[in-house]
Structure formats: structure tokens, C-alpha cells
Amino acid sequence: MDRRNGIAIGELSRRTGCNIETIRYYERIGLLPAPARRGRYRLFGAEDVARLAFVRRARELGFTLDEVRALLVLAAGGEGVCAEARDLAAAHLADVRARIADLRAMEGVLAEAVRRCDAGEAPGCPLIGTLSAGTSPA
Amino acid sequence: MDRRNGIAIGELSRRTGCNIETIRYYERIGLLPAPARRGRYRLFGAEDVARLAFVRRARELGFTLDEVRALLVLAAGGEGVCAEARDLAAAHLADVRARIADLRAMEGVLAEAVRRCDAGEAPGCPLIGTLSAGTSPA
């Protein structure tokens, strides 16, 4: 494929680490603009690469696609945009922290249960006991 | 509804904190057995309550529905089951820890970006800068 006018989707995939199907998916939902074409084949330029890289990094930080959409608008906008971006990130950060807290609670219970299983408690399985807690065995 | 033969789905929902639609969903996918009926209405007994409570607790610990299925089989099985349950839980624990690590990485980057936004850096938004990193502005 002609490299002077852009790169093919496979090359874009390699460069961004983003699955081909996912790239097409992003296009379909309007997160990426419909790219140029050479015949039936998509042809991506530097701007496309940058935009997809941006999306990927935002996704790696856990932003939802809707949030990414908003961030893309902000990134294109001029002044006063930082405060909005900050708020978006701060809200997302709170969300991430809440999820960490949830997972840490799970981790604690699981680790304790596994530990007790390893200790070989006398009757029954401590893990299953934990899950059955508060239930009188019928 | 006749309380001597069991409780209605709404009551089960209240007791277990599990959404009515979710209970029916669990039944549909075979996680819960088809309950008794009084006419068209489902009627749940003590065993049903216990089983759903078990499922709920396992879900709260982050087990997938397939894992919950396996745990239910183990909980019903007799001896030697604890080792299997332990392994399942240990694998899941590793998964939980991996997710925590991912989230902590996100948290770090996000917190730093928000902090730099708050600090009011001179040109452009640090958060958007982070997301655009490695991209030469076209």
C-alpha cells in the first residue's frame, strides 16, 4: 500500500497496539472520523494515528468511550478547557479509587479464606463456609 | 401469597438484596433451579434462599457466574472439595490483585495529572498533554 498518502489499517494497528476490529468499531461509533480511502481500503494519516493513540491512552487510564469522546473535544478546543478536563479526570479518579476500595475488600476476604483453607481447618471448607455464612444448612 | 409453602419472588428479592429480574435471569441461565409454583407464581423455599444468598456472596467477592456455578457444585459435593475450592479462589484472588495493580497504575497517572492541572501549568492542559504524549501535533 502506498505509504506516501498514509498507512493501512494493519500498520495503524501495529503502531498503536489497537486491534483492527477495534479501530473499525471506533470508526463505526463515530469516535474516529471516516478515514480517506484508496479504493476500498482505508488510508490513515498522521492525524489519525495521533487521534487513535490519544484514545488508546485514555482507555488505558480507564476512561469510558463517552469520556474519551469528551476529552477529544476538549483537546481540540482552545482556552479554559483545562478546568473541564481536570474535572472529568477528577471524577474518573474518584471512580477508580472506589473500584480499588471494592477490590481490596474482596482481596481481604479471599486471602483470608484461602489462608484458612491452606491451614486445613477441621470440618468442611472455610471458603465454602464463608460463602454459606448466615445460612442454616437445610 | 401463602407463606407456609414458601415466599414470592419479591420477598426473596428483599431478603437477599437481589433484583427480581436478576433472580429470573439466574434461573434462566440455570444457576438457580426452576422453583416450585403456585399457579403461575414462583414459590421459593429455604433452600432456594440459601442458594441465592450463596450466589450473591460469591458475586460480591467478584467471582464470575461460571465460577459461582463451579462453587455451587463444590459446595454440594462431599470430601476433597476444599482443595478445589481453594484453587478456584486463589486463581480469582490473583485476578483481583492484577486488577488492583492496573487500577493503582491508573490512579497514579490520573492523580498526578489532576495535581498538575490544579497547579496551573503555563501552556496547555497537562492532562491533555499526558494523553497526547509522544504525538507531534500535526
Added chain:
DNA sequence: CTTGAGTCTGTAGTCGCTACAGACGGTAGG
């Protein structure tokens, strides 16, 4: 001329719910 890699469109599946629509059942008040 054939072969193989790459790309295309379109559709359906994943997971774990959640949210209806539209019908039916049982009960309490007027």
C-alpha cells in the same frame, strides 16, 4: 496463473445484568 496476505462489509456473540411492554392474578376499598 496461482497463492497468500491483507482488507472489506455485515452480523452475531460475549458478560452480567437491566429495562421495558403487555398480559394476568389476587386483594382491598368503595
Added chain:
DNA sequence: CCTACCGTCTGTAGCGACTACAGACTCAAG
């Protein structure tokens, strides 16, 4: 006895963010 209302029923479609095909095509190298 009629009506209003709540609870329940079945069935289907939607969410988010992909992922996985099937089946057709394009193009370049050997």
C-alpha cells in the same frame, strides 16, 4: 360486585466495549 392497584408473569431488547467470525474482494510476488 366493580374497580383500582400491586405484584407477578413471559419475552425481548438494550447496555458497554469489544471480539469473532463468514464470505467476498484486491493486490503483489513467485
